[in-house]
Amino acid sequence: MPSKDTYSIGEAAKIVGSTVKTIRYYDEIGLIKPSLHTEGGHRLYIAKDLWRLELISTLRFLNFEIPDIRKLMSGEMGMDQALGLQIEALETQVNTLNAMLSILHQAKQHETETQASGDTRQSLGYVSSLVESLTANAERRKQFVSAKMDESRLLEGIPQEWRDSFLHFFNKYIMKDTKLSAQQTLAWNELQKMIGDPEYLADLARCEHPFFTMVHHPQVQAETWVKKMEQIHVRASEALKKQWPADSPAVQAIMWDYVFIYAGTEQIDDNEAFFQKQARYMLDSVTERIVRFNKLCASVNPEWGQIVEGVTLLQRAMILRLEQLDQL
DSSP: OOOOSOEEHHHHHHHHTOOHHHHHHHHHTTSOOOSEEOTTOOEEEOHHHHHHHHHHHHHHHTTOOHHHHHHHHHTSSOHHHHHHHHHHHHHHHHHHHHHHHHHHHHHHHHHHHTGGGOOHHHHHHHHHHHHHHHOOOHHHHHHHHHHHHHHHTTTTTOOHHHHHHHTHHHHHHTSOSSOOOHHHHHHHHHHHHHHTOHHHHHHHHHHTHHHHHHHHSOSSOHHHHHHHHHHHHHHHHHHHHTTOOTTSHHHHHHHHHHHHTTOOGGGOSSHHHHHHHHHHHHHHTOOHHHHHHHHHHHHHOHHHHHHHHHHHHHHHHHHHHHHHHHHO
């Protein structure tokens, strides 16, 4: 690398093998900003900046998404975790391509065997039937989940309006009446296995214990609870968009409302005590299976991933608040 003290944006782009447009974009989104500017306002990069630009270019070559690069460079995500997530993402892409190749090979074999007919519609119909056999429409997905919920007895004794509230977000984002892509179908197939797995269901029951407790002593109607939860997710998404830190007053306020949405009328005499107990439970009950389930849901519908990102921000806010309370 050249030994100059500063480099223009054009020089920096040439050194790291990128483009001026790309580096400007990284600056605009706050991924990496130049350490210096000329008196005329032009960007100047130093050796440390060039190293960061090279790292970003390398990660982009490996298909890392910008949000993951941001977390990695800020220290929010460790390299081991980042590499594991990226390996998993690429393996999913490979499996998706293999599934599509299988369909195409079967279709080609069928076409070879029936080529004499010359009926294009018949060939297209065969391809369509192959795809249909591997995918599940919204109605079939709903039937599967309903059957598994009844079989597991997870919602046994819960009033119907609260059963609907429990499944509200899953139905809204995962049961959408849209045709799944090959990658989404792979994710859905794994989700089906998890929904039928007693170990996952046990994890889910523990994770959702605050919900079931709240249902027996609700402060609000089920429909109102859903609306409040929707508002929390919207506020958390806005906080992510504006890059508010977990210790900011705004995020702390959202987090507080998120924890207390599970409070029953008899539980709020001592707010701090309830918060500490509830927040610790909410953090401790998130298992690897719960994380995996959410990741698969995000593959089926990226909007679910936005919700999970928001909840993750609120979880970081909980940790900070608990640390502050422990120091008192």
